[in-house]
Amino acid sequence: MRLGVNVDHIATLRNARGEAYPDPVEGAKIALQAGADGITAHLREDRRHIRDQDLQRLRQLPAPLNFEMAATDEMVELATTLRPHACCLVPERREELTTEGGLDVVRGLAKLQPKIDRLKEAGIRVSLFIDPTPQALEAAQKLGAPVVELHTGAYAGNHPGELERLARAAALGRDLGLEIHAGHGLTYENVQPIAAIPEIAELNIGHFLISQALFVGLGPAVKRMKDLMLSARP
Numbered sequence: 001m002r003l004g005v006n007v008d009h010i011a012t013l014r015n016a017r018g019e020a021y022p023d024p025v026e027g028a029k030i031a032l033q034a035g036a037d038g039i040t041a042h043l044r045e046d047r048r049h050i051r052d053q054d055l056q057r058l059r060q061l062p063a064p065l066n067f068e069m070a071a072t073d074e075m076v077e078l079a080t081t082l083r084p085h086a087c088c089l090v091p092e093r094r095e096e097l098t099t100e101g102g103l104d105v106v107r108g109l110a111k112l113q114p115k116i117d118r119l120k121e122a123g124i125r126v127s128l129f130i131d132p133t134p135q136a137l138e139a140a141q142k143l144g145a146p147v148v149e150l151h152t153g154a155y156a157g158n159h160p161g162e163l164e165r166l167a168r169a170a171a172l173g174r175d176l177g178l179e180i181h182a183g184h185g186l187t188y189e190n191v192q193p194i195a196a197i198p199e200i201a202e203l204n205i206g207h208f209l210i211s212q213a214l215f216v217g218l219g220p221a222v223k224r225m226k227d228l229m230l231s232a233r234p
């Protein structure tokens with residue numbers, strides 16, 4: 001099972017004072033040394049945390065970069081120029097505090113298809129950030145996305161039945177031939193039941209790790225998370 005460390009909120013702290021530190025790229029290096037298998041960064045349209053030059057520099061690291069982005073022409077253009085290892089299409093609303101739900105892959109199918117095709121033509125592995133529903137999984141398969149990332153926000157918010165819903169979605173996704181990732185709101189406390197779902201190949205975790213790093217350091221925070229993930233599996 002792989003761990004993708006999302007470095008967005010290193011940039012949040014940096015941007016608070018407009019300094020050059022803390023540097024998300026330095027954080028990415030520390031996370032990779034501590035056992036992260038890749039780096040995730042969400043270049044939001046409003047650039048509230050990760051900025052374009054962060055992405056350019058993260059792309060130079062010898063590790064897979066998962067570029068989270070809205071499904072817009074601007075971001076597709078950026079991605080096909082940058083050519084990261086992967087792109088994860090996520091919904092964005094400017095006024096949102098954080099990602100609130102999965103991509104509307106059912107109603108947005110016609111709009112998403114050309115963008116997904118363009119990213120795939122550029123050799124980028126496309127992932128769709130979706131709610132764990134059969135409809136979303138079937139739409140993702142129809143769109144030709146090889147990967148989905150299941151939104152674990154409701155699970156992290158202790159909504160009843162969410163773990164079972166995620167487990168069913170992961171199993172159905174694998175049956176549909178999709179690679180299954182998961183992320184959003186995962187912490188030391190809630191990660192193991194998700195990591196124990198056998199069909200899930202990768203977790204993307206950010207906010208909690210960067211928060212924990214303030215107290216124990218980023219390297220130890222990442223190492224403990226990875227250890228918890230791996231020990232959740234037989």
Ligand SMILES: CC(=O)[C@@H](O)[C@H](O)COP(=O)(O)O
Pocket residue numbers: 006008042044068090097098099129183184206207
């Ligand atoms: C898509 C997702 O769940 C995370 O990448 C999240 O978007 C992190 O970025 P924000 O904290 O800005 O929402």
Ligand SMILES: NCC(=O)COP(=O)(O)O
Pocket residue numbers: 006040149182183184185186204205206207208
């Ligand atoms: N896609 C999930 C991600 O990259 C990190 O989400 P979070 O751990 O910051 O909530």
